Amino acid sequence: MKNETNSKVKKFVKKLFKRKIVIFAAFLVVFFVITAIFAPLLTPYDPYKGDFRAVLAKPGRAHWLGTDETGRDVLTRIFYGARTSLMIGVVSVMISACIGVLLGLISAYYGGIINLVISRFVDVMMSLPSLMIALALGMVIGRGTFSLMVILGISTIPTYTRMMAGQVLSIKNRDYVIAEKVMGATNGRILLKHILPNCFSPILVLLTSNIGMTILAESSLSFLGMGITPPTASWGAMVSQGSAKLLINPVYGIAPGICVCLLVYGFNVLGDGLRDVLDPRLRGSL
Amino acid sequence: MGRYMFKRIGQAVVVLLLVSIFAYLLTYMIPGDPVYAMLGGDITQEQYDIAYEAMHLDQPIVLRYFHWLMNFVTGNWGDSYRYSQPVAALLGARLPVTMYLGIWSIIISTIIGIILGVLCGTHRGKLLDSILITCANFGAVMPAFWLAVLGMYIFALKLGILPTHGFVLPTENLAESVRTTVLPLIALSVGSIGGTTRQMRSGMLDVIRQDYIRTARSKGLTERAVTWKHAFRNAVLPVVTLTGMSFRNIVAGAISIEQIFAIGGMGSLMINSILSKDVAVVQACIMLTAIVVTISNLVVDIAYGVIDPRIRVE
Numbered sequence: 001m002k003n004e005t006n007s008k009v010k011k012f013v014k015k016l017f018k019r020k021i022v023i024f025a026a027f028l029v030v031f032f033v034i035t036a037i038f039a040p041l042l043t044p045y046d047p048y049k050g051d052f053r054a055v056l057a058k059p060g061r062a063h064w065l066g067t068d069e070t071g072r073d074v075l076t077r078i079f080y081g082a083r084t085s086l087m088i089g090v091v092s093v094m095i096s097a098c099i100g101v102l103l104g105l106i107s108a109y110y111g112g113i114i115n116l117v118i119s120r121f122v123d124v125m126m127s128l129p130s131l132m133i134a135l136a137l138g139m140v141i142g143r144g145t146f147s148l149m150v151i152l153g154i155s156t157i158p159t160y161t162r163m164m165a166g167q168v169l170s171i172k173n174r175d176y177v178i179a180e181k182v183m184g185a186t187n188g189r190i191l192l193k194h195i196l197p198n199c200f201s202p203i204l205v206l207l208t209s210n211i212g213m214t215i216l217a218e219s220s221l222s223f224l225g226m227g228i229t230p231p232t233a234s235w236g237a238m239v240s241q242g243s244a245k246l247l248i249n250p251v252y253g254i255a256p257g258i259c260v261c262l263l264v265y266g267f268n269v270l271g272d273g274l275r276d277v278l279d280p281r282l283r284g285s286l
Numbered sequence: 287m288g289r290y291m292f293k294r295i296g297q298a299v300v301v302l303l304l305v306s307i308f309a310y311l312l313t314y315m316i317p318g319d320p321v322y323a324m325l326g327g328d329i330t331q332e333q334y335d336i337a338y339e340a341m342h343l344d345q346p347i348v349l350r351y352f353h354w355l356m357n358f359v360t361g362n363w364g365d366s367y368r369y370s371q372p373v374a375a376l377l378g379a380r381l382p383v384t385m386y387l388g389i390w391s392i393i394i395s396t397i398i399g400i401i402l403g404v405l406c407g408t409h410r411g412k413l414l415d416s417i418l419i420t421c422a423n424f425g426a427v428m429p430a431f432w433l434a435v436l437g438m439y440i441f442a443l444k445l446g447i448l449p450t451h452g453f454v455l456p457t458e459n460l461a462e463s464v465r466t467t468v469l470p471l472i473a474l475s476v477g478s479i480g481g482t483t484r485q486m487r488s489g490m491l492d493v494i495r496q497d498y499i500r501t502a503r504s505k506g507l508t509e510r511a512v513t514w515k516h517a518f519r520n521a522v523l524p525v526v527t528l529t530g531m532s533f534r535n536i537v538a539g540a541i542s543i544e545q546i547f548a549i550g551g552m553g554s555l556m557i558n559s560i561l562s563k564d565v566a567v568v569q570a571c572i573m574l575t576a577i578v579v580t581i582s583n584l585v586v587d588i589a590y591g592v593i594d595p596r597i598r599v600e
Contacts, residue, residue, distance in 0.1 A: 021420070123297070124304045127576045127583075129538030135560050136308075136572060140315040216429060223431045224542055224557055236429070243435040243546065250439055257432030264427040 015277045022273035028266030032082045032259070039079040047072065047080040048231050056248045066249040068241065074252050078259055080233040085263065088149055089215040093207055095153030097160055101203060104164025105191055109172060119165075122158045130155040131220060138226045148227055152214050163206055167199040201278035205271050212267030219260045235260050290591050298580045305576040306358070309569040310351050316563065323565045326367040358573065364566035368559065373570045377552065381574070383453060384544070384551035388536030391471055395478035396529050400522065402479070403486020407521070408513055410491060419487065425480030431542035434473035438546065441469060451548040470543050477539075478532055485528050489521035523593075530586030534579045537571070 017023050035042060045063075050071035057067045065074040107118035125133065133155040141147040171177065172195065180190050219236030221227035228234035235256035242253025316323045321337045329337070342350045357363070363373040402418055409415045442450040449466055456463040493499065494517055502516045503509075540553030548554075552571060559567035 120300060120304060123301045124308065127301050127305055127534075127579050128572065129534050129575070129579075131538040131541065132556075132572065132575060135541075135557070136312060136568065139560050139563060139565075139568065140312065140317075142317075212427065216427060219429055220431060220542060223429070224545065225561060226557075236431075239429075239432050239435055243438070246435070246439045246443055253435055254432075254439065257429060257435065260429050260432065261424060261427055265424055268427055269423060 012277060016273055019273065019276075021269055025266045025269035025273065028262050029270060032263050032266070033086060035079045036082040036086050039076075039083055042079055043073065043076040045073040045076040047076050047233050056245060056252070058249055059251050065251045065255055068238075068249075068252055069245060074238070074249075074255065077233040077238060078235070078256055081235040081238060081256060082259065082263070084145070084228060084232060084234050085215045085218060085260075088145065088152065088218045089211040089267075092149040092152035092156075092214050092218075093211050095149065096156040096210070097203065097207055099153070100157040100160025101164050101196075101199075103157065104161040105168060105195065107161065108165035108168035109187070109191060109195070115165075118161065122161050125155075125158040131217060134217060134221060135224075135226055138221065143226060143229050145228060145232065148218065148221065152217055152221075155217070156210060156214065159210065160203070160206065163202055164199060167202060168195055171195055171198050201274075205275040205278060208274055209268050209271030212264040212271070215267070216260065216264050287591065291588055294584060294587055294591075298584050302576060302580055306355055306573060307351065309572045310354050312569060312572075313565050314347075316565065323563065324364070324367070326562075326564075358570075363570045366559070366564050366567045368562050368564045368567070373566050376555065376567065377570055377574065380550055380552045380555050383455070383549060384537060384540045384553055386455065387467065387470055387474060387543075387549070387551065388533075388540060390467070391474040391478065391539070392529060392532050392536070394471065395475040395482055395532075396525070398475075399479045399482020400486050400525060402483040403525075404490060404513065404518060404521075406483065406487040407490025407494060407517075408509075410494075415487075418483065422480040422483035422487075425476045426484065427480075428476055430473050430477055430539055431546060433476055434469065434543055434546045437469045437472055451546075453547065453549040453551075466547075470547050470549065473543050473546075474539050478535070482525060482528060486521065486525050489524050490517060493517045493521045527586055527590075530582050533582040534575075536578070537575045 017026070039047075051067065052071050054063065054067050055071045056069055057063050057071075059066045063073050063075070065078070067073055068077065103118050103121075107115045134151050137151045137154060138147070141151060177190060177194055180194060185193075218227055219234070219239070222234040222236030223240045225237075225240070228237055230237065238256040239253050242249070242256070244253075246253055313320045313323050320343065321334055321341065322329075324341065325333065325337050338344070342353050345353075361374055363377075365371065366373050366376055369376055402422065406415045406418050406422075438450055441448040448469055453466050453470075454463045499512060499517055502512045507515075537552055537556065540549075540551055541557050542553070543549070544551045544554035545557055552574075555567060556571045558564075559571070
């Protein structure tokens with residue numbers, strides 16, 4: 001039994017990494033995860049304490065990417081920014097996936113009035129750009145790491161709900177589900193034991209690429225001053241502050257943006273790769 | 287067809303009403319006194335009393351909502367305390383700027399995206415395809431605000447060929463207008479060029495496998511005729527939906543770009559109002575965006591229903 005799962009995993013990994021671009025994407029993600037975890041070991045500097053003798057220093061031997069306006073090392077702040085981005089990305093995707101999947105499941109399975117209410121809720125969310133919903137919620141809930149996770153989580157619920165509803169509708173009238181019903185299984189059992197496991201692949205694919213999109217949204221909110229509260233390091237906020245100091249140390253404003261691109265790209269391509277393996281019908285479509 | 291249209295319009299109205307409830311409740315969800323939320327903290331007791339009366343705060347919330355909705359529908363959107371101006375006048379001056387930039391960005395990104403997508407689709411697996419799709423994937427994830435900062439650094443600060451900020455409408459001064467819109471337009475469009483290219487490419491790849499394409503080829507048609515007359519027309523349909531949906535992102539995309547280039551549009555108005563908690567303006571921005579998005583979705587859906595009768599049944 002154990003051998004069988006092992007060979008299955010091996011086959012999955014082999015298929016996933018058949019395309020070189022997916023290896024590259026996985027490398028990017030792993031790279032940033034490692035820098036986020038081992039940030040304190042990778043740098044001799046403190047991300048919050050500045051060196052006032054080296055304010056806005058240009059990139060050099062002591063500070064590879066220079067320093068910011070309070071003399072903090074930019075590279076160190078980038079390492080810690082990876083921490084912020086990944087933490088927020090993962091947690092808020094978990095929040096939105098849990099709520100969104102649940103709503104999609106019950107809305108499509110039960111239909112009727114429940115479906116009507118949930119679909120209208122989704123329509124409302126979809127009629128506004130998610131950045132706008134996040135900003136409006138930010139006004140209500142306030143700023144800070146935890147609020148940001150909740151806000152970004154709520155604003156991406158509809159994608160999961162739509163996807164799950166579609167999946168459930170295609171599964172709920174299959175023979176094996178009807179057979180379960182005939183045998184007297186409760187609705188809860190059918191939903192959790194039969195329908196949910198069947199939707200595992202599309203959820204995983206969506207999760208992966210949504211982590212990327214959430215990181216992108218976090219950087220936009222922090223750039224606009226509605227996200228992370230200083231002094232916590234955030235790539236978006238660094239671009240915002242650095243953009244005012246472009247003539248003194250351009251690297252300060254530009255390097256964090258490159259990190260956003262690379263990390264989000266990594267998650268997106270990894271998501272595409274997963275979809276190619278898990279959902280062969282769509283293979284090669286992107 | 288009549289029934290389908292009627293149903294879709296009904297749904298759109300319901301969605302707009304629900305959005306209006308959300309927008310209205312913002313006043314009450316913000317921590318603190320709703321009068322202060324509307325007028326800011328810096329008011330006298332008399333002003334407070336007048337506002338209390340005007341907001342009908344002595345009445346039940348449902349009645350208050352209807353008062354507000356009636357006012358909104360009749361064009362009375364309240365006053366902005368930050369700008370001491372009616373919200374309608376504020377938005378009237380700023381919406382055209384945002385729409386001007388947004389619509390140009392949609393046109394540019396749709397045309398370039400379609401061309402690049404077709405190129406990818408017809409060169410599948412070749413070097414050109416790999417290069418273009420990698421660029422498109424990166425383009426789709428580049429933060430617009432970062433592109434704007436990068437563009438500003440290279441073209442405005444280093445090369446000095448474009449202005450760092452400001453915006454001029456083409457009706458005032460055409461040459462200056464072009465100079466001021468280049469950088470914002472690039473920053474606004476790169477992301478959607480990436481998205482459209484991906485969509486167009488996958489559309490082409492789906493279509494090119496179909497039997498009727500093989501038939502067209504075996505009839506001896508040139509590759510160009512097959513691509514543009516047969517494959518393109520069917521592959522472009524999903525892109526039409528995508529373009530309809532990109533209206534959703536005009537205001538959202540404009541928020542950071544207008545802020546960076548100091549453009550007086552709806553995006554910068556929205557973020558400044560959110561930062562200073564100027565609720566009346568935020569409410570109007572949300573409602574306007576929802577109206578634009580809902581109407582554009584409606585138009586796309588109905589157009590689809592006309593083109594493809596199968597959709598009407600669902």
